[in-house]
Amino acid sequence: MAGYPVFIWAKDHRMFNIRNYHYPLTATLIMIAVLVVVQIIMIFTIGKSVKKDSLIDRIRFDN
Secondary structure: OOHHHHHHHHHHOOOOOOOOOOOOHHHHHHHHHHHHHHHHHHHHHHHHHHHHOOHHHHHHHHO
């Protein structure tokens, strides 16, 4: 979120000879894909562990 404002500030102050801003689209897409895969794995893992216990056992465990 702060990437572009920091770029504008650095450009105005002539830091590091910065002239162009490049959004890291590839890194963003990879991160989104990794998060989706992790979420799907967690859903199936938690779903399997919940299905193994009967409803009565789960209620007893909570108390």
